[in-house]
Amino acid sequence: xxxxxxxxxxxxxxxxxxxxxxxxxxxxxxxxxxxxxxxxxxxxxxxxxxxxxxxxxxxxxxxxxxxxxxxxxxxxxxxxxxxxxxxxxxxxxxxxxxxxxxxxxxxxxxxxxxxxxxxxxxxxxxxxxxxxxxxxxxxxxxxxxxxxxxxxxxxxxxxxxxxxxxxxxxxxxxxxxxxxxxxxxxxxxxxxxxxxxxxxxxxxxxxxxxxxxxxxxxxxxxxxxxxxxxxxxxxxxxxxxxxxxxxxxxxxxxxxxxxxxxxxxxxxxxxxxxxxxxxxxxxxxxxxxxxxxxxxxxxxxxxxxxxxxxxxxxxxxxxxxxxxxxxxxxxxxxxxxxxxxxxxxxxxxxxxxxxxxxxxxxxxxxxxxxxxxxxxxxxxxxxxxxxx
Numbered sequence: 001x002x003x004x005x006x007x008x009x010x011x012x013x014x015x016x017x018x019x020x021x022x023x024x025x026x027x028x029x030x031x032x033x034x035x036x037x038x039x040x041x042x043x044x045x046x047x048x049x050x051x052x053x054x055x056x057x058x059x060x061x062x063x064x065x066x067x068x069x070x071x072x073x074x075x076x077x078x079x080x081x082x083x084x085x086x087x088x089x090x091x092x093x094x095x096x097x098x099x100x101x102x103x104x105x106x107x108x109x110x111x112x113x114x115x116x117x118x119x120x121x122x123x124x125x126x127x128x129x130x131x132x133x134x135x136x137x138x139x140x141x142x143x144x145x146x147x148x149x150x151x152x153x154x155x156x157x158x159x160x161x162x163x164x165x166x167x168x169x170x171x172x173x174x175x176x177x178x179x180x181x182x183x184x185x186x187x188x189x190x191x192x193x194x195x196x197x198x199x200x201x202x203x204x205x206x207x208x209x210x211x212x213x214x215x216x217x218x219x220x221x222x223x224x225x226x227x228x229x230x231x232x233x234x235x236x237x238x239x240x241x242x243x244x245x246x247x248x249x250x251x252x253x254x255x256x257x258x259x260x261x262x263x264x265x266x267x268x269x270x271x272x273x274x275x276x277x278x279x280x281x282x283x284x285x286x287x288x289x290x291x292x293x294x295x296x297x298x299x300x301x302x303x304x305x306x307x308x309x310x311x312x313x314x315x316x317x318x319x320x321x322x323x324x325x326x327x328x329x330x331x332x333x334x335x336x337x338x339x340x341x342x343x344x345x346x347x348x349x350x351x352x353x354x355x356x357x358x359x360x361x362x363x364x365x366x367x368x369x370x371x372x373x374x375x376x377x378x379x380x381x382x383x384x385x386x387x388x
Contacts, residue, residue, distance in 0.1 A: 039072070039175065040072060040074065042174055042175060043063065043072055043074040043175070044061075044074040046061055046074075046167070046171045046174065046175075047059045047060060047061045047074045047075060047076040048076040049167070050076070050145060050147060050164065050167050051076040051077055051147060053163060053167065054147055054150070054156075054160050054164060055150055055151050055152065056077070056131075056147035056148065056149060056150055056151070057077050057148065057149040057150070057151055058075070058076065058077040058078060058125070058127060058147065058148040059075070059076040059145070059146070059147045059148075060073065060074065060075045060076070060145075060146055060147075061073075061074050061075075061143055061144070061171075062074075062096065062144050063175070064100060064141060064143065064144075072143075078125060082125060085123040086121065086122075086123040086124050087121040087122040087123050087124070093118050094116060094117055094118030094119070095108075095111060095114065095116060095117050095118070095130060095132065096132070096144060096146070098116050099132045099133070099134055099144045099146065100141065100144055103134045103136060103141065104134065105131070105132065105133045105134075105161055105165060106131075106132045106133075106146075107130070107132075107156050108129060108130045108131075109128075109129050109155040109156075110129065111129070111130045111148075127148040127149055128148070128149055129149055129150070129155050129156055130146060130147075130148055130156075131146060131147045131156040131160055131161060131164055132144060132145065132146030132147070133145055133146070133161070133164050133165050133168045134168065135168045135171050135172050135175065136168075137172045137173075137176065142171075142175045142176065143171075143175065145164060145167065145168050145171060147160075258287075258288075258295075259284070259286055259287055259288070260284050260285070260286060260287075260288050260295075260322055261283040261284060261285045262285075263288065263295060263299050264281050264283050264299065264302065264320055264322070265281060266299075267299045267302050267306070268281065268306065268320075270303065271303060271306050271307060271310060272310075273306075273310060274310065276316065277309070277310065277315060277316065277317075277318060278316065278317050278318070279306075279318045279319075279320065280317070280318070280319045281319075281320050281321075282319065282320070282321040282322065283321065284322065284324065288329075289324060289329060289385045290329070290383075290385070294363055294383070297359055297362070297363055298329070298331065298363075298381065298383060300359065301331075301356050301359050301360060301367075301381050302320065302331060302333060302381070304355055304356050304359075305356060305379050306318070306320070306333060308353070309333070309337065309377070312337075312340070313335045313338060313376075313377060314337050314338050315335035315336050315337030315338075315376070316336055316337075317335065318335040318336075319332075319333075319334050319335075320332070320333050321334075324385075327384060327385050328382060328384060328385060329382070329383045329384075329385055330380060330381065330382045331381045332378065332379070332380050332381075333378075333379045333381075334376065334377070334378040335377055336376045337376055337377060338373070338374055338376075339371040339372050339374055339375040339377050340371055340372075340373065341372070341373055342369060342372075353369075356379075356381070360381055360382075360383065363383055363384075364383065364384050365381060365382050365383035365384065366381075366382055367379065367380070367382075368380040368382070
């Protein structure tokens with residue numbers, strides 16, 4: 001990548017002040033193009049900026065597809081109706097292939113005189129001179145930028161080559177930034193889909209399941225009450241509200257300014273624990289060492305683990321204990337239930353255990369499970385504490 005900033009690198013002429021002005025113009029124009037939005041828009045605007053700065057009739061910018069061709073190809077100076085008449089877009093062969101493979105500037109007064117030229121396809125406008133440079137950072141090639149035919153009919157000069165190489169240097173930064181932004185957007189979308197799936201399973205679906213159990217027990221109970229369905233219906237209304245907030249992405253963390261002990265007690269309260277199961281909580285009554293979203297994720301992990309105990313363990317006692325060091329937060333959920341064979345974990349616990357492990361990994365943590373048939377289960381969640 002070439003980004004020249006000192007006078008030693010300027011072309012040898014008497015127009016140093018003009019060159020400095022052009023350099024500022026390049027930086028402003030290309031960085032402005034980088035704000036265009038999508039990568040294709042960025043490429044299109046850089047092509048236009050290049051033709052204007054070098055006073056060229058035509059400009060084009062191509063991005064390789066990694067298979068010997070071009071993934072993107074944007075032009076300036078050719079009308080849309082002219083583009084439609086071109087038999088095909090460049091394949092990245094001929095002189096363009098020379099620029100991509102040799103990774104250095106190519107300046108020709110007459111392209112057809114070069115034996116490496118493959119000519120123009122039918123419908124392509126005739127062009128005479130060429131100035132092309134690679135767009136690269138180190139060994140990574142982002143594309144090629146080339147211009148044809150100055151408007152004043154003069155051949156491209158050494159100063160033109162310097163200007164285009166400088167444009168290419170800034171363009172590499174702009175393209176890299178745009179590609180990174182697109183990748184981050186795709187990653188954020190995937191993470192958001194995964195988060196919604198886990199939230200619905202960990203929070204909403206588990207709550208609905210617990211309420212269903214509560215309604216079933218009420219229906220089968222021989223004890224009459226003035227309003228036996230009052231509490232379950234109230235809980236169901238709460239879950240419906242949670243669903244609405246999840247869908248609208250308006251769910252606000254309920255763990256802000258809550259201590260670790262308060263957060264875990266709230267987690268247990270939401271679990272609809274049967275009367276046959278006793279739960280002991282051993283946790284510090286101080287604020288968690290995380291931002292609220294991280295502590296909420298930790299509590300959701302605990303909620304899912306406790307739901308598994310209620311649904312599968314057939315346990316009488318469960319202990320939830322929390323320990324914390326300078327760099328590590330650890331929560332252990334241990335029960336005296338029937339346990340299970342870890343090799344059959346997917347069959348018995350399915351998405352629940354996968355959600356626990358994935359949620360822990362998102363925050364740099366890990367999950368350890370110790371269990372066996374008729375041996376109870378000990379689940380340890382460890383999450384690092386990021387020092388600020």
